[in-house]
Amino acid sequence: MTDERIVELYWNRDESAVAETQSKYGRYLTKIAYNILTDMEDSLETVNDTYMYAWKSMPPHRPSVLSTFLAKITRRAAIDILRKKNRDKRVPSEYTFSLSELDELVSNGRTTEEQIEVEELANAINSYLKTISEEARHLFIGRYYFLDSLKDVAKYCGMSEAKAKSMLYRTRCGLKAYLEQEGYYI
Amino acid sequence: MREENRSEIIHDALNLLDDEMIEEVEKLRGGVVEKTIGPVKVVEENQNKEVQKMPRPWRKWTALAASVSLLILVSGMWYGGIYEDANHFNEGYQDAETAPPPVGQDENIGMEEDVQEDIHDAVVDGDGVKPESDVEDANMSGAQNKAVTIPALKVNLKKEDDLAADMVGLFIYEGRCYVQTCEYMAKDVIGEYVCTTTGLIDEWTEKDGYVELAGSFAADIYTVKGVDSEFMLCTVYDDGVVETFTHNNGISINRGNEILEWLGFEVGMENYAVFCSKGNACVNLVSEEALDIVDKFFANFSENEAILRKDISASINDDDIYHLTIVTEEGVPLRFELLGDSYVSYYGLDKVCVKLDTEVYKRVITLLEN
Numbered sequence: 190m191t192d193e194r195i196v197e198l199y200w201n202r203d204e205s206a207v208a209e210t211q212s213k214y215g216r217y218l219t220k221i222a223y224n225i226l227t228d229m230e231d232s233l234e235t236v237n238d239t240y241m242y243a244w245k246s247m248p249p250h251r252p253s254v255l256s257t258f259l260a261k262i263t264r265r266a267a268i269d270i271l272r273k274k275n276r277d278k279r280v281p282s283e284y285t286f287s288l289s290e291l292d293e294l295v296s297n298g299r300t301t302e303e304q305i306e307v308e309e310l311a312n313a314i315n316s317y318l319k320t321i322s323e324e325a326r327h328l329f330i331g332r333y334y335f336l337d338s339l340k341d342v343a344k345y346c347g348m349s350e351a352k353a354k355s356m357l358y359r360t361r362c363g364l365k366a367y368l369e370q371e372g373y374y375i
Numbered sequence: 376m377r378e379e380n381r382s383e384i385i386h387d388a389l390n391l392l393d394d395e396m397i398e399e400v401e402k403l404r405g406g407v408v409e410k411t412i413g414p415v416k417v418v419e420e421n422q423n424k425e426v427q428k429m430p431r432p433w434r435k436w437t438a439l440a441a442s443v444s445l446l447i448l449v450s451g452m453w454y455g456g457i458y459e460d461a462n463h464f465n466e467g468y469q470d471a472e473t474a475p476p477p478v479g480q481d482e483n484i485g486m487e488e489d490v491q492e493d494i495h496d497a498v499v500d501g502d503g504v505k506p507e508s509d510v511e512d513a514n515m516s517g518a519q520n521k522a523v524t525i526p527a528l529k530v531n532l533k534k535e536d537d538l539a540a541d542m543v544g545l546f547i548y549e550g551r552c553y554v555q556t557c558e559y560m561a562k563d564v565i566g567e568y569v570c571t572t573t574g575l576i577d578e579w580t581e582k583d584g585y586v587e588l589a590g591s592f593a594a595d596i597y598t599v600k601g602v603d604s605e606f607m608l609c610t611v612y613d614d615g616v617v618e619t620f621t622h623n624n625g626i627s628i629n630r631g632n633e634i635l636e637w638l639g640f641e642v643g644m645e646n647y648a649v650f651c652s653k654g655n656a657c658v659n660l661v662s663e664e665a666l667d668i669v670d671k672f673f674a675n676f677s678e679n680e681a682i683l684r685k686d687i688s689a690s691i692n693d694d695d696i697y698h699l700t701i702v703t704e705e706g707v708p709l710r711f712e713l714l715g716d717s718y719v720s721y722y723g724l725d726k727v728c729v730k731l732d733t734e735v736y737k738r739v740i741t742l743l744e745n
Contacts, residue, residue, distance in 0.1 A: 221561060254394060254398055256401055257394045257397045257398055257401065258394075258403075261390055261397075264390055265387075265390050267382075268387075269392075272383065281697065284386070285384075291385045291386070306384060307384055307387045307388050307391070308388075308389035308391065310384065310385070311388040311389070311390075311392070313390035314385075314388055314392065315391075315392060315393050315396070318392070318393075318396060319396075320660055321659070322661055322662045322664075323399070324621075324663075325661045326396060326399075327399065327400050327403055329395060330396055330399075330400045331400050331403070331404070332394065333385075333386075333389055334389050334390075334392055334397060334400070335400065335404065337404070338475060338702075344593065345403045345404055346403065354646070355643070355646055356646075356661060358646050358648065358704070359603040359647075359648040359649070359659065359660075359661050360659075360661060362648035362659065362702050363648065363650075363659030363661065366650070366657065366659065367659075370568075370657070
């Protein structure tokens, strides 16, 4: 079933919308959650929460690409669960590995209101990603948004792990320089 | 703010990435295979693209160049009197009066710079004094005879009113004079503690020469991660900014590879970033093509001879100089200046440059201009 058709089901408050979503995107969303949580039970719970949130948010939302819409919900929900459960101990996962990699981007400088900071930071990251090559952008998003392992990201971007690692490092350096230039201190 | 929260803010921001960019990657991730994770089968994205390893032909070329250099060096040694290390170049001279002054010795102090340069010219041109080896046959002289020497810096370490304010920043450590480079970096680059300088001295005369740990300021000195401490050290100021100091005088340099070795930069190494800048504009080079051009640039830099900047005719306005900056894995920025006419200089060693092959240089300029 097309995304448009599924979204229509949500808008018509047809309960088969959830079943259709699960059928089409269940595994995809579970993978995103699992990358973060590394626990199947928690991952499935996160995906169920995603369906519930999708039900509540459509309407008024009418996403043209349902997968992206749902992925963002799942990603955010999974990160929230992980933070709640493991604030003081690190569970090894792609999310925690990526935290240490992205830590290079943060300075020891001053802080700002977190919410405003997040949105402004998002704008800056979006702007920066548009300036770099498609290859570097795909790598960055695959690694730090989808939280796929370096091996997987390198594979679907069609390059060796060594090259992917090198390119990611350069992109992080470039992003850090860009953020500092734009006056972002985190 | 807790340190982990700062990184997490980045993740929250990533959740607000443009949908179009996410969709591009979703398509790449498409095509699935089943994989079991725990008790449940989870469909995992797979990719049909073949992993391509980029060819690195220049590595063979560099290895060949290195082999040829070694052959010349060995041949020169066979004819006698050629020394392996450029820094020991001075030791072979028989005539103490015309030999260049040894590094860091008291004899350097008080010598006017132009006198030292005259001696250097005599050495390089082979006038008056020749090493044991027969240098008439250029093929047998080896690269060693073409090393350039930067004389040791004449210093005044006496504590006098207003002197410190006018002095260039410098300090003496292990007989070497380190001079400020005006290159500023983040604290991440700081390595190990080395010493604490003492500043200027009440009782000092020229005869005292280089006094260990004396200098224009008193501060803690550290190594710079990944960089040879005999070439570069650093200090950190109260505001947390780090400035580097280089031992850029009283040294001899044969080829560009020596400079790169001091900097801890290996041509072809991974995990470094490349930036090009001109004026206030700065761009991060990430494409494979760009990086390949940069690799060739440094391979060429590595194998070509060092030249004194005062001996070249290229002149360029500061505003027109391109800078190519390598940021190492340790976060150390290494800035190179493109001076025009194929000359390239490392920023902290501004009296010396290397002339690259025209084509190699042009490719980089073309890359930077675009």
